[in-house]
Amino acid sequence: MPMLLITGSFHLKDTQPDGDTVHFIADNLDDWQLVGGKNPVQLTAADHAKLRLEGIDALETHYHGAHQPLPQAHAAAKELVKWLGFTNVKRKPDETVTASTPASTPGFILTGGADLYGRVIALVGKGTPPGTSGTDITVDVPLLKKTANHHMISAGLAYPTFYRSLFKDLRLELTAAAQQAEAAGKGLWPDDVSLSGVKITGLSSITDDAVILPKLFRRLVDYLKLGMPVSWFPAFLAGQEDPVTVLSTGERFIGLHHVIEVSNGDLVRLSHPAGDLLFDEA
Structure with a gap:
């Protein structure tokens, strides 16, 4: 499955990251012009793009003033920022991050487009990127397994939730990982x-x-x-x-x-x- 690779950094302060959303700044802002699909990417005044992790759905910590059971919802939110390399994350009661160590972490995303709200639908990675930013990369199952998306499913902290933008082989892998997590009683599955x-x-x-x-x-x-x-x-x-x-x-x-x-x-x-x-x- 070909997806656009964009390198950059993840940021938490003054945002409300949960188990499947986080903010990202591209190293080269012009790369956003390369994102396909009918919906344009919406950036904040600070050039942040809000990411929605492809293929997964974690419990809501804030949705129109409501939330899902917070022990499981907060566990997912904590695990995602930990996987991205953040520690000592401080939040207000409304889930807004006030501080973290470090302030940002490097990484990359693989995307095929944005949703109706301008959020970038992406596979999220860290470490050495699998190619050059601004180019299309073939995403296979081994690469998927290195993403936060796969990690959250494998930890039992998110449900597989699929839209047509995700190819069958990647859907099957996420489904299998979710089934294994459920069988092992991980994360949210016992509840x-x-x-x-x-x-x-x-x-x-x-x-x-x-x-x-x-x-x-x-x-x-x-x-x-x-x-x-x-x-x-x-x-x-x-x-x-x-x-x-x-x-x-x-x-x-x-x-x-x-x-x-x-x-x-x-x-x-x-x-x-x-x-x-x-x-x-x-």
């Missing part, structure tokens, strides 16, 4: 109830109690804030028209209500494992 279901009695059911796929969490947060009955959640999902494909069957659906079930009026669950779903990028 995961995405498939068995969570009984929704209020927002706290998913912010404080149940560990579920973050994509499901975000949809539930958006819905529960409307104050509507949980039993109507499928109708809400149908209105969102999120395209999704079930990889094991090849079935393609328009709307997450085809893969998210509500039973007994308040029990919400995924009907397929996270790694069996392929989402369309917005």
Whole structure:
């Protein structure tokens, strides 16, 4: 899979990194002009690009004023910055970093484009880059295994979450790594109830109690804030028209209500494992 290589450095201060997002400054700002796709990369006033790690989804530490269970969410956030080489990370209560040692760390990213919000969807690496910045690199499974993306999945601190931008061989490797982490009881997996279901009695059911796929969490947060009955959640999902494909069957659906079930009026669950779903990028 060819992806654009960009070298640079990771930065934490005045940002809110979690288990799958972090800020990055390119060594050569002109490299951002080489990023493909229909969505332009959005840089901050300090020339930071916000990265969204490709192929993974960690528990939310801050989403529209809500968070997922913080022990697991914070474990993912701490592990990512540790892997990037940061220590002594200090945060405000709102998750904003005030200081770290060092202030930045060198590294590289491999990307095929940005999302709707201008965040760069990337594989994140450290150490010697696998080529020259600003050039396309073939990303295979051995290279994937050297990334933070693979590390977070292998540690059981993120769910595999796939969009069409990621090639099949890389998806299969991340899925296998997630299955191994789950079998070993690592990270979030002992607490995961995405498939068995969570009984929704209020927002706290998913912010404080149940560990579920973050994509499901975000949809539930958006819905529960409307104050509507949980039993109507499928109708809400149908209105969102999120395209999704079930990889094991090849079935393609328009709307997450085809893969998210509500039973007994308040029990919400995924009907397929996270790694069996392929989402369309917005």
